[in-house]
Amino acid sequence: MHRLILIPCLLAVAVSAGSALAQKKGRPSPQAVDKLVEDGFKTAAPDWKVRLVQDETQKACTASRNEPAEAGAAAIRRREKATIKYPEDGNLLGDWKKGEALAQSGYGWRYTDYPPRQANGGNCYACHQLDKKELSYGTLGPSLAEYGKIRKFAEPAVKFVYEHIYNPQASQPCGNMPRFGTSGFLTMDQIKDIVAYVMSPDSPVNK
Ligand code: HEC
Structure with missing residues (x-):
């Protein structure tokens, strides 16, 4: 869910980066965007700052623009599946x-x-x-x-x-x-x- 919140923030930051940090084509560089986001989190609670650090899966998704090649997708599936924990009594249905x-x-x-x-x-x-x-x-x-x-x-x-x-x-x-x-x-x-x-x-x- 935090991705949903971050996206508008990132967009706002990217837009407000404007002329000062813009590259030739009028777009802010990825480094400029990173810096602005980091600056924006300076006063944030410490447990928010971990959101700025991508894990391996997020990095792979960013690098492939969310379209990982089959080997990369298989690695993500394997890694993420290994994080799932199940209730000891095997009952998956609550209230x-x-x-x-x-x-x-x-x-x-x-x-x-x-x-x-x-x-x-x-x-x-x-x-x-x-x-x-x-x-x-x-x-x-x-x-x-x-x-x-x-x-x-x-x-x-x-x-x-x-x-x-x-x-x-x-x-x-x-x-x-x-x-x-x-x-x-x-x-x-x-x-x-x-x-x-x-x-x-x-x-x-x-x-
Ligand atoms: C930010 C949007 C978002 C939220 C919030 C979200 N989902 Fe999803 N969900 C998706 C998308 C997109 C898919 C399609 C497959 C995928 O990307 O995982 C999906 C797929 C699913 C599927 C598989 C559907 C199928 O094709 O069989 C289930 C079940 C599901 N979501 C349940 C939930 C439940 C329950 C919640 C709340 C805890 C939830 N989702 C919250 C976006 C969301």
């Missing part, structure tokens, strides 16, 4: 009602969320249709309406949803969905609750 609240909450890691006053949310609705009764939702990701029902609530689908929320890049290298579990943004229990919201027969997503 769909709690999951519903989380799926609709965009709280967490925004400037106004410091110091944190409530749990982070999954912000799923910002990119996906879920409950068909919901009027407002984003379309960056595919519709998840009836996602569980269409897949007959099958166990492999439950596992896929858990893994995709925990770390979508394990199956979709350089995709646009945040790595909620691996980044530490959501806890394992929160992820289980959201899996139940997507995959439980009682959930409004599957009505």
Whole structure:
């Protein structure tokens, strides 16, 4: 999710870089943009600064403009899959009602969320249709309406949803969905609750 917040910031920074740091063609150089972003984070809380440092996967995605060649994509899948942790009792389904609240909450890691006053949310609705009764939702990701029902609530689908929320890049290298579990943004229990919201027969997503 922080990627979503960073993108507008980066754009604003890139635009405001303007003439002072512009290259010949009128575009700011990558170094100038990096410097402005770093300057912008000077007063930020220390735990924000880690966001300026790309991990290996982010570097590979940047270098390939999110289109890694097959060998690179396979390396990303392998590396990201290895970060996924599973509940010890093997139960991937939590409480769909709690999951519903989380799926609709965009709280967490925004400037106004410091110091944190409530749990982070999954912000799923910002990119996906879920409950068909919901009027407002984003379309960056595919519709998840009836996602569980269409897949007959099958166990492999439950596992896929858990893994995709925990770390979508394990199956979709350089995709646009945040790595909620691996980044530490959501806890394992929160992820289980959201899996139940997507995959439980009682959930409004599957009505
Ligand atoms: C920033 C946008 C964004 C957010 C937020 C987001 N997703 Fe996604 N999601 C995507 C995109 C884009 C895809 C397509 C594949 C990919 O890039 O991973 C996707 C794919 C998926 C899929 C796989 C769909 C399929 O084709 O089978 C599931 C399941 C899913 N998302 C669930 C969720 C849930 C649950 C949440 C909330 C915790 C969530 N997503 C939050 C963008 C997002």
